[in-house]
Amino acid sequence: MSTSETTTEDHEDHEHPSDQKYMQIALLLAVITAAEVATYFVHIGAALIPTLMVMMVVKFFIVAAWFMHLRFDSKMFTRFFVAGIVLAVSVYFIFLTVFEFWTKG
Amino acid sequence: MSEETTTEEQRPLGVYTRPKGGNGWRDWVTTVDHKKIGILYGAAALFFFIIGGIEALLIRLQLATPNGTVLGADMYNQVFTMHGVTMIFLAAMPLAAAFANYLIPLQIGARDVAFPRLNAMSFWVFLAGGIFINLSWLLGGAPDGGWFGYAPNSGVVFSPSVGMDFYAIGLQITGIASLVSAINLTVTILNMRAPGMTLFKMPVLTWMLFVVQLLLVFAMPVIAVALFLLMFSRQFGANFFNTEMGADPLLWQHLFWIFGHPEVYILILPSFGIISEVIPTFSRKPIFGYEFMVFSGIAIGFMGWGVWAHHMFASGIGPLSVAAFSLSTMFIAVPTGVKILNWLATMWGGRIKFSAPMLFAIGVMSMFTIGGLSGVTHALSPADTQQTDTYYIVAHFHYVIFGGIIFGLFAGFFFWWPKVFGHMLDEKMGKINFWVMLIGFNMTFGPMHVLGLQGMSRRIDTYSPGFGFEAWNMVATIGAFVIALSVLIFLINVIVSAKRAKGQPPCGPDPWDARSLEWITPNPTPEHNFDEVPTVESLDEFWHRKWGTDEEGQIVRVATAEEVCQDGTATGVHLPSPSYWPLIFAIGLPFLGLGLIFNLWLTLPGAILIVTSLYAWIFEPVDDPDGPHGEHHADEKEVSEEASDV
Amino acid sequence: MSEETTTGLSHNKLAMWVFLGSECLLFGALISTYLLYRNKFYDGPAPGDIFDIPFTSVSSFVLLMSSLTMVLALSALQKGDIRNNRLWLLTTALLGAVFIGGQVYEFTTFIREGLGYTTSPFSSAFFTLTGFHGVHVSLGIVMLMSLLISSYRGKLTEKNTETVEIIGLYWHFVDVVWIIIFTVIYLVPNPTS
Numbered sequence: 014m015s016t017s018e019t020t021t022e023d024h025e026d027h028e029h030p031s032d033q034k035y036m037q038i039a040l041l042l043a044v045i046t047a048a049e050v051a052t053y054f055v056h057i058g059a060a061l062i063p064t065l066m067v068m069m070v071v072k073f074f075i076v077a078a079w080f081m082h083l084r085f086d087s088k089m090f091t092r093f094f095v096a097g098i099v100l101a102v103s104v105y106f107i108f109l110t111v112f113e114f115w116t117k118g
Numbered sequence: 119m120s121e122e123t124t125t126e127e128q129r130p131l132g133v134y135t136r137p138k139g140g141n142g143w144r145d146w147v148t149t150v151d152h153k154k155i156g157i158l159y160g161a162a163a164l165f166f167f168i169i170g171g172i173e174a175l176l177i178r179l180q181l182a183t184p185n186g187t188v189l190g191a192d193m194y195n196q197v198f199t200m201h202g203v204t205m206i207f208l209a210a211m212p213l214a215a216a217f218a219n220y221l222i223p224l225q226i227g228a229r230d231v232a233f234p235r236l237n238a239m240s241f242w243v244f245l246a247g248g249i250f251i252n253l254s255w256l257l258g259g260a261p262d263g264g265w266f267g268y269a270p271n272s273g274v275v276f277s278p279s280v281g282m283d284f285y286a287i288g289l290q291i292t293g294i295a296s297l298v299s300a301i302n303l304t305v306t307i308l309n310m311r312a313p314g315m316t317l318f319k320m321p322v323l324t325w326m327l328f329v330v331q332l333l334l335v336f337a338m339p340v341i342a343v344a345l346f347l348l349m350f351s352r353q354f355g356a357n358f359f360n361t362e363m364g365a366d367p368l369l370w371q372h373l374f375w376i377f378g379h380p381e382v383y384i385l386i387l388p389s390f391g392i393i394s395e396v397i398p399t400f401s402r403k404p405i406f407g408y409e410f411m412v413f414s415g416i417a418i419g420f421m422g423w424g425v426w427a428h429h430m431f432a433s434g435i436g437p438l439s440v441a442a443f444s445l446s447t448m449f450i451a452v453p454t455g456v457k458i459l460n461w462l463a464t465m466w467g468g469r470i471k472f473s474a475p476m477l478f479a480i481g482v483m484s485m486f487t488i489g490g491l492s493g494v495t496h497a498l499s500p501a502d503t504q505q506t507d508t509y510y511i512v513a514h515f516h517y518v519i520f521g522g523i524i525f526g527l528f529a530g531f532f533f534w535w536p537k538v539f540g541h542m543l544d545e546k547m548g549k550i551n552f553w554v555m556l557i558g559f560n561m562t563f564g565p566m567h568v569l570g571l572q573g574m575s576r577r578i579d580t581y582s583p584g585f586g587f588e589a590w591n592m593v594a595t596i597g598a599f600v601i602a603l604s605v606l607i608f609l610i611n612v613i614v615s616a617k618r619a620k621g622q623p624p625c626g627p628d629p630w631d632a633r634s635l636e637w638i639t640p641n642p643t644p645e646h647n648f649d650e651v652p653t654v655e656s657l658d659e660f661w662h663r664k665w666g667t668d669e670e671g672q673i674v675r676v677a678t679a680e681e682v683c684q685d686g687t688a689t690g691v692h693l694p695s696p697s698y699w700p701l702i703f704a705i706g707l708p709f710l711g712l713g714l715i716f717n718l719w720l721t722l723p724g725a726i727l728i729v730t731s732l733y734a735w736i737f738e739p740v741d742d743p744d745g746p747h748g749e750h751h752a753d754e755k756e757v758s759e760e761a762s763d764v
Numbered sequence: 765m766s767e768e769t770t771t772g773l774s775h776n777k778l779a780m781w782v783f784l785g786s787e788c789l790l791f792g793a794l795i796s797t798y799l800l801y802r803n804k805f806y807d808g809p810a811p812g813d814i815f816d817i818p819f820t821s822v823s824s825f826v827l828l829m830s831s832l833t834m835v836l837a838l839s840a841l842q843k844g845d846i847r848n849n850r851l852w853l854l855t856t857a858l859l860g861a862v863f864i865g866g867q868v869y870e871f872t873t874f875i876r877e878g879l880g881y882t883t884s885p886f887s888s889a890f891f892t893l894t895g896f897h898g899v900h901v902s903l904g905i906v907m908l909m910s911l912l913i914s915s916y917r918g919k920l921t922e923k924n925t926e927t928v929e930i931i932g933l934y935w936h937f938v939d940v941v942w943i944i945i946f947t948v949i950y951l952v953p954n955p956t957s
Contacts (some may be wrong), residue, residue, distance in 0.1 A: 015795055029839065029842065029883060032839055032885070033769040035832060035835050035836060035839065036832065038832075039828075039829065039831075039832035042828055043825065043828070043829075046821070046824065046825055046828060047316070047904075049829065049946075049947065049951055050818075050821040050951075052951065053817045053821075053951060057807055061951060061953065062788075065947050066947070067953055068947070068950070069944060070941060072828075072943045073940055073943050076831060076936055076939060076940050076943065077936075077940060079835075079934055080831050080832075080834070080835045080932075080936045080939075081937070081940075082929075082934045086774075087771070087773050089308070089771060089773060089778065089781075090773075090777070090778070090781040093778075093781045093782050093784070093785040094781060094784055094785055094788075096336070097336065097784065097785030097786060097787070097788030097789060098288050098785075098788050098845055100336055100423065100788070100789065101788040101789050101791075101792030102792070102858065103423075103788075104376055104423055104792070105422075105792045105793070105795070105796040107921055108372055108376065108796055109799060110439075110813075111427060111436070111439045112366070112368075112372075113436070114799060114800060144845065172907040200943070215772060232775040232779070233775065233779070297786065299778050301782045301783055301786070302779070304779075304782050305775050305778050305779045308770065308771055308773075308778065309770050309771055309775055309778060310769065310770060311770040315770075335782055335785065335786045336785065336786060336789050337789075337791040338784050338786065339787065339790035339793065340789055340790075340793050343790060343793035343794055344793075346892070346894070347797065350888070350892060353887075354882070355881070355882040356881060356888035356892065357806075357882060357884060357885045357887075357888045358797070358801075358885065358888055358889070360885065363800065363804065363806040363884055363885050364804040364884075364885060364887040365804060366800065369797060369800060373793060373797075376793075477882060497861065563788075621956060648831060736910075
């Protein structure tokens, strides 16, 4: 937490990406989405769920980092968002484990 | 207000003009001042505390003798449910909010919170929710499924009255208040510290309240979902807890306790913070191991997320889960132990002054420790299987909640009363208050350990003679009335002290030789808080401005409190203007609730009030140069059209 | 707010991020509830019987692209380009509306096919989760339209980029939640009856 004391560290005057960059990112997102949807039609067996999860996380990360500017903005924002995500994932992972979700589905 | 002669044209042109302050009730309902909101929180919470106390007395009357007839079984369910709901959500949490609102800005050297109007909204929404839940007494019966509302008992089948609807919607409303307030105070603590006030120069109370706000931010949405599931099940026939269709009622228990265990620390940490201010002041020593204090508070907050299923050892969650949660529960005793140790070490070798706040603080240390120890006995799951759902559990959580929280809050009342109202509470009555409360408390809840181990179940409305429950139940009931007497002494103290102080000059700047920043302002705190925002150089800034060391390392006074304290006469301090809209927004919410329960048409006025107030809020001029804050600033005209603070 | 803050960050933006952190726990609870009940479909249709993956893929794509238009709206305003700012705000709101329209269509189709709100634990959990998300999107549309109106009243200028940015954060968050819902609820192979 103490790093938050450095007042103007990477704040406000950062360069936002160009519109062109945004479009490239959107294109990338579209391609990943197409790949995700493709798994519905093309059977890839046991690799399916891990593949889907990886693509989901990548998309999530890209939107958060670029469109939500976390890449360029203060670490404080990232900290709050990551705290929420990590807490949610770990708590609900344990929650589902107690319900034996992973073994009995 | 009326002597203001400025005409409309000179005021900033917004869609809506803002109310002006002044004195009287209108000032209180439109206020955005964190201090007034803190006082409002305190007054409303004390009111609910008394209601919850009366409910407790009814419970104890019913249980005083075997086959009690004071309350019927149905009424008993309602009363013990509302006792829990009222004490947790309408008394303990808002009392902590009262301290948080009043003291956080002062302790970090700010003039107000980050979002003053949202702060007012939090209070009014809390009050609306509290009144809404209690309306159920008049509109078809109070909630009767316990404060924990376990499914499927909370469903329509087992609880057909509208009580649990009021529970689900009412707690949702107070939840909004808690969440908004938590976000507001989080931003305040991070963003509005005085120059030099780094995070690790903040007083322990502010630190503990900061941890509480973070816990609220992350825990409130969980109870929100649980309450939505309950509400949808009851209102729209959703099947979240319908076992006939394969649903699992344990879903509720998990969601409730994922929220509920952080909630335990939401309740206790403010009290820990309060006594961490009181004990050093009256031991005349700095707090022992400040960093340990802070980090153990953070650790408690963090670990509080990993122990929820220890409330569910008897619900059949499986041996692996039980073992894991048993272990994590034992670990969480460690940071709490660290705190107790640090308070003891703070007192060690100090020149202790046993004033009323200090007595209550020592009460917390001793009584909470008893409750903590019985808590560790539940962590051992084989023992817990025997204890669960008996009075042993009731004894345990009252030792931590009453012994830990209520004693702590009373320590806070006595300590900061001069700060808030400018006069002291009567010291002698305060000491009597403490001893009566301590005796009554132990008489009430001490015997419950025995009753529980003898096998008396909790939540039952009566018991038969011949199990050996009679004597201890009678003692507990007498104890409950002794507690009531102690609260009465407090209320009399409040009135007598206020009467005595009338016409007298304020109590002076530093009645306790205190340590932290809030005491730099005069007592009572002026509307603008600080004449000049101080630059902070050390932890216990106020103390260090009064005391220094000479060549031999002896502590010597370098300045009197009068020299250090500001005189509160600054003029031209720019403060946010009052607003009607937080109150109007809050009034809309109970209508939504009543509409969902009784007649959907009632949601219409609710929705109109909410939407109108939100848009009016946004388009309200950001400030009013003719505002109510004394001598005003003709030079501050940088008024923009739209309020930027949401 | 123009005043200096301790961290140098604006109150409003920090508050929005704290709020989004909080929302993670809200949607986490709803998604977990759904996962717990995805094969508790009682006598009603199972998720695998009823989900229309191609249809949902299209509406998911629409929502994803609305994030692009949102960020372009912000970028236009930062350059002082009011006209493009309005254009992209309107496009974002429209894409959001298309998504909501798709959801309404999906819901009515499901109900016609025998999956009502009270049919099974699965149906209750499904409608609650996607319904909550839909309400979030709808609130986002209301906020975008409010921005648009204040823009036409001449009040949305370069000085207010932060307002647009904050509403954008909310919008992207809602999009990000759908990225998870689309994968976890729709694409992961679903039980059939």
